[in-house]
Amino acid sequence: MDTQKIIRDSYPSSEKVYVPGKLFPIRVGMRKINLTDTVTIENGKRVHTPNAPVYVYDTSGPYTDPMVEVDINRGLPRLRESWIADRGDVEQLDDITSQYGRARRDDPALESIRFKHTPLPYKAKPGHSITQMYYARQGIITAEMEYVAIRENLMNEQLGIKSHITPEFVRDEVAAGRAIIPANINHPEAEPMIIGRNFLVKLNTNIGNSALSSGIEEEVDKAVWSCHWGGDTLMDLSTGDHIHETREWIIRNCPVPMGTVPIYQALEKVNGKVEDLTWEIYRDTLIEQCEQGVDYFTIHAGVLKAHADLVGERLTGIVSRGGSIMTKWCVIHNQESFLYTHFDEICEILKQYDVAISLGDGMRPGSIHDANDRSQFLELDVLGELTEKAWAHDVQVIIEGPGHIPMHKIKENMDRQLSSCHGAPFYTLGPLTTDIAPGYDHITSAIGAAQIAWLGTAMICYVTPKEHLGLPDREDVRNGVIAYKIAAHAADLAKGFPGAQVRDDAMSKARYEFRWKDQFNLALDPDRALEYYKQGSFHDGNYCTMCGPNFCAMRLSQDITKCVETE
């Protein structure tokens, strides 16, 4: 794979800096945006006043560190491997456990598309618990916890605010189940991050091929760019060919936690025949993916046989792929879902790798009409029951939420989720606030996502402009990620995080002082801002094409301040 085609440098005037840990020998990467001076004329002389750099949360990983030579064919440095080893409670296996995984490794036909440097997997030593939740409940602060505390604190530090977000606070939140740190021991390339409503709002991006499109290189490219634009986690939802190999390439090159929906691959293994799905095939798929390094699994274990009868009440039935697969299985076999009946066994497997569970909302509404209906909330109660089961195993849990919800029904979703699911973090897809704008569902849903995140949703799953129409390409990923960065940041501001406004204030000051380059560099998408600016006639004056020289309010406003001051 051509690394140079995929990776890119940091944005202009930005540099990667690292803040060292105090408890552990860790260093937390962040992006430092250097600003130009404010220039004023005083007594006929130009006076330069420096502007402090702005440090921002950085999900781009080693790709933007010029000291690290990234080679997509070898994968990223294994940042957390020594942290994990130092805890002394895991062992490296002699071989991969999954039958299917071994078969793929040994199939000569896959040689040309196989990632060549797959390491042997790690697993908890017998009798050991190794999840972040387990440690937290034991009162142990891990390197991962200190890492996220530093990362989350970044903006407060710039204001000199003593934040409550300490490693101890992180430990408390994880122990209580109010936050998770998705961190499979087999994905040590990922930089730790935390998902919880007392932390910055996070966003997930979905990538993945389908039977009709997209190859491995394109998916790796989307993954790397998703991180570059600001995606906090990403899910590989591939359903086409070579799911196993695609995932391997992505995980080895992915600096953020990565999730999947294992039932998709299980279904591919039985050639799309829902009736042929078995617990054994699913179980082997879980182990296969645990050992590859997937950090969290969407598991639609709350979709029960009894729910099938309710589908007919809806305008759009079941729109969750996992939910519809499991419902069909239940109906065909007239049996309860094996995800539900084997849930304890699932937890037993996942805890050995510290894979978190994202309890899927198989009954999420797919239309405004079906919002907040009986099916949806019945399932939510089941998810609450499963949350407690997972916690009994020290398995970390987040809860997936809708979907299509009109604005006045959003709050009920948040309220019910908090009470039904005992405070576990909520992770919603949008919600889309109307059904009538295909081609613009990044916007219909950013409106809903900003609101539900403000109300307490910990992570929002992006929707791209292609939703309902086709698979996203790289440009769609970009538009989806930025729309959701906006929604997440708007929610952080509304939640009153003290440091959240640092970047807004720096941007606004740059705007008022006509420091154009600083405006681009401080923007969520510097390339786009610059591109649009250049489409107007380019110049360096104290105005832009929007208003022209005579009508620039900010220039006039500066005149006024000068007038008032010299009066």
Added chain:
Amino acid sequence: MDTQKIIRDSYPSSEKVYVPGKLFPIRVGMRKINLTDTVTIENGKRVHTPNAPVYVYDTSGPYTDPMVEVDINRGLPRLRESWIADRGDVEQLDDITSQYGRARRDDPALESIRFKHTPLPYKAKPGHSITQMYYARQGIITAEMEYVAIRENLMNEQLGIKSHITPEFVRDEVAAGRAIIPANINHPEAEPMIIGRNFLVKLNTNIGNSALSSGIEEEVDKAVWSCHWGGDTLMDLSTGDHIHETREWIIRNCPVPMGTVPIYQALEKVNGKVEDLTWEIYRDTLIEQCEQGVDYFTIHAGVLKAHADLVGERLTGIVSRGGSIMTKWCVIHNQESFLYTHFDEICEILKQYDVAISLGDGMRPGSIHDANDRSQFLELDVLGELTEKAWAHDVQVIIEGPGHIPMHKIKENMDRQLSSCHGAPFYTLGPLTTDIAPGYDHITSAIGAAQIAWLGTAMICYVTPKEHLGLPDREDVRNGVIAYKIAAHAADLAKGFPGAQVRDDAMSKARYEFRWKDQFNLALDPDRALEYYKQGSFHDGNYCTMCGPNFCAMRLSQDITKCVETE
């Protein structure tokens, strides 16, 4: 001008239909979207079940009526001219009143760019009041009132719901000042529409050139397309050359009410020298524009001399062009704003043409930092005082609002506006919920606009992706309009208008039944939806490229329903 380059046909499967009035010989245009049949297989046979067409609010005017031959060079049919004449209280003037207007008409140098069919203006007969508010207060229902009642009722009719929106209700709302029908007697080409919080949420688009860009044809093109995509009103904010001529072309071809900010043109008349502005120049500009047919004027009469001192408290000073111009004028002349001191005279002029006032928020915050500050709310109180003054003249009023506001401060804006301004309709620019996304401010602001509209804002002014960076082109107008159609519709749903969900439900049913063409045709932007769909591998099957055949939840869900039904 090349008409064929500018206009376009209706969307596929759409036709223009008219609903006749009961009180007046009027007919209200709307767009009928014809849908395909639902096809099911029953006992091995294909069974067709028709789907009722969906009628949607239509702002495209005669451009989408194949029975009307539109010629941009001649202007649109003068729909309301006979309605106005029938009331017997206006007279057509022998000549245009404005000195400047006459000079432009007589300047041979302007021959090549002048619109050739400018009619002589109308004006109230001496001693007559002719505003919609005046009629309403007299208990008179006008043709315009019946027109908007039919237009607003459209969706309810489809559900067979007896709506409270009757011509009498419209009259009540206009009489109380809670709604306005912007309807200059000199813009009879415009189809009546209503702005008020008990009606559908409306959206305004801004177009206009600046000294640095854009010609007349491009502005007319943007205006026509803005209406086509769904803009309810539009403002010509031109500040460059040929403001007078550009406006004439736009008004004569504009099927929706059109607004301006007259101080912009007044400033151009004094070559951009704020200090040279006078009440007399402004007064002649008002008359010039009243007689051209501008339906509402933004007037920053709430910006007072005393406010100048507060500018220094802000991070971004004054970001309203009109506000900064007037503040600078006050400071230079050490006098109170002539817009404030001459406000009664302004009303006396406007009432003779039924031009509405949009009280400008010269002190709107231009950054998250400045949101809800002292300057902003002090001005709002002045706007409340001016509202009562205008109402004393039977002049219709709306109140402009911010700007840049974080989500948790939005509600205070709405609450204060309602109480300070006695229930006059609120008309906000966004608000933008963060400062850090130049290039995507249609999204940062659609998030805020949806929320404030839900809370009661009657009209939202779009922001395009180019905001803060340059003047919008046609594609930017499209992205701005659709983002705001989404925000407005999301608010209509959340406000619980009974008929608002008709289109969503039709879309969702089409989605569930894989009626792809209906999905495109029901979309806010059919062209965009189709374009994105085609980017995937095109096919007509019961799935799309997003999930491929095995993973289509909706297809699986239909299987389940069939299974359950045949059990």
